[in-house]
Amino acid sequence: PPDLEDKLLTEPLRHPDFFNVKELFSLKDLFDARVHLGHKKGCRHQFMEPYIFGCRLDQDIIDLDQTMQHLQLALNFTAHVAYRKGIILFVSRNRQFCHLVESTARECGEYAHTRYWQGGLLTNAHIQFGPGIRLPDLLIFLSSLNNVFEPHVAIRDAAKMNIPTVGVVDTNCNPCLITYPIPGNDDSPTSMELYCKLFKMTIIRAKNKRKQIEVFQDLQSQEKHDTSRPVLAEGQA
Amino acid sequence: MAGSRMQKTGSVFSRTRNLLRIGVIEKPLWFDVYAAFPPLREPLYRVPRPRYGKVTDVVPPIFYREDEVRAKFYKIYGSGPKPFDLSQPKYKSICQRFVEKYNELKEEGKIEEENLFEETGKALLASGIILQRRGTDKVAQQDHQDAEARDSVLHLQLQTVLEELQEKKESQEEQTPELKETQKENPSS
Numbered sequence: 403p404p405d406l407e408d409k410l411l412t413e414p415l416r417h418p419d420f421f422n423v424k425e426l427f428s429l430k431d432l433f434d435a436r437v438h439l440g441h442k443k444g445c446r447h448q449f450m451e452p453y454i455f456g457c458r459l460d461q462d463i464i465d466l467d468q469t470m471q472h473l474q475l476a477l478n479f480t481a482h483v484a485y486r487k488g489i490i491l492f493v494s495r496n497r498q499f500c501h502l503v504e505s506t507a508r509e510c511g512e513y514a515h516t517r518y519w520q521g522g523l524l525t526n527a528h529i530q531f532g533p534g535i536r537l538p539d540l541l542i543f544l545s546s547l548n549n550v551f552e553p554h555v556a557i558r559d560a561a562k563m564n565i566p567t568v569g570v571v572d573t574n575c576n577p578c579l580i581t582y583p584i585p586g587n588d589d590s591p592t593s594m595e596l597y598c599k600l601f602k603m604t605i606i607r608a609k610n611k612r613k614q615i616e617v618f619q620d621l622q623s624q625e626k627h628d629t630s631r632p633v634l635a636e637g638q639a
Numbered sequence: 640m641a642g643s644r645m646q647k648t649g650s651v652f653s654r655t656r657n658l659l660r661i662g663v664i665e666k667p668l669w670f671d672v673y674a675a676f677p678p679l680r681e682p683l684y685r686v687p688r689p690r691y692g693k694v695t696d697v698v699p700p701i702f703y704r705e706d707e708v709r710a711k712f713y714k715i716y717g718s719g720p721k722p723f724d725l726s727q728p729k730y731k732s733i734c735q736r737f738v739e740k741y742n743e744l745k746e747e748g749k750i751e752e753e754n755l756f757e758e759t760g761k762a763l764l765a766s767g768i769i770l771q772r773r774g775t776d777k778v779a780q781q782d783h784q785d786a787e788a789r790d791s792v793l794h795l796q797l798q799t800v801l802e803e804l805q806e807k808k809e810s811q812e813e814q815t816p817e818l819k820e821t822q823k824e825n826p827s828s
Binding site: 446479 | 650651669690697701
């Protein structure tokens, strides 16, 4: 029934924080995971300056208040996309954490690409994979640079294919083309583990909520049908 | 299926919204979510232009009041006797304890400002932390005069140290004649 489906999709958009992603992290968690540590002053990207709090003995310190806001928006967006059964692709070309990212994706039930990105993966998909391919609906970058410290090709490709992106941008990254940037450290193991944990929890939470609401609606529709006709045997699923 | 691959013109959202308005595309999954929760900054492409001429640093440097004390500490004592153990979240280095002691003594106000530094050093010694002064070895050029001056200074220092040792020995001999007898009996190590 289209009414129920509409309600299913529009109801979560009315609440500012339907999946309650704010409770998943706090400022102290970000600080303990060393998310505020940036690179040295010489590595700083021009467009990251608004997100930097200050420079302590030549090392950039990222403003965690802004990071909190950006992280909340990004997690909320991923939760809604996962709720609507969107395909999420984790991208990270950082070899230190490639295994962590792949295992996170496997546990969420989503996809990851932590190897060499071939030129036409998104832009030439119909020829590389065959017709009728479904492209990802969201790309999550856990490190927006590739191995030679240049912006990852997938950022530009996703902007070309009109796919929104969520990405962790460090002080040497370009946050322009990323739809929901998260200014933060992408080099410490503690910070990467924190991001992976947060993304995994939001996606699993969103998927469970979807299942729950679908089951609830099924039960409701079944009750309606049952009340209109004489009551038959219970337990008809 | 139409599409707009112009990533340098407008954002992803503006392009999809315009394509939808024309009617050549069907509504993607994320469109309503973006419309309901837009990001703080629209993801427009900006050209990274290098800055010419005088470059003003927009990012402020972070300095605290205690940095003056820390700078003086590191200048005199070098990096502290104990290395930093960052694995504990609430680790206090010796420099940090020094700074806290300095602030405490300053607030008490009984000691003058010039002597505060030495007083904190003594207070830390009392609580068991030994601070070794960094040696003044860094002389760029060694002229003969300087070398001679240093040698003479060294001689003087050695003489004073020897005199002090001799005085101490004499005072010890006066106070403990018995111990000296026992020492004479036992073989010296």
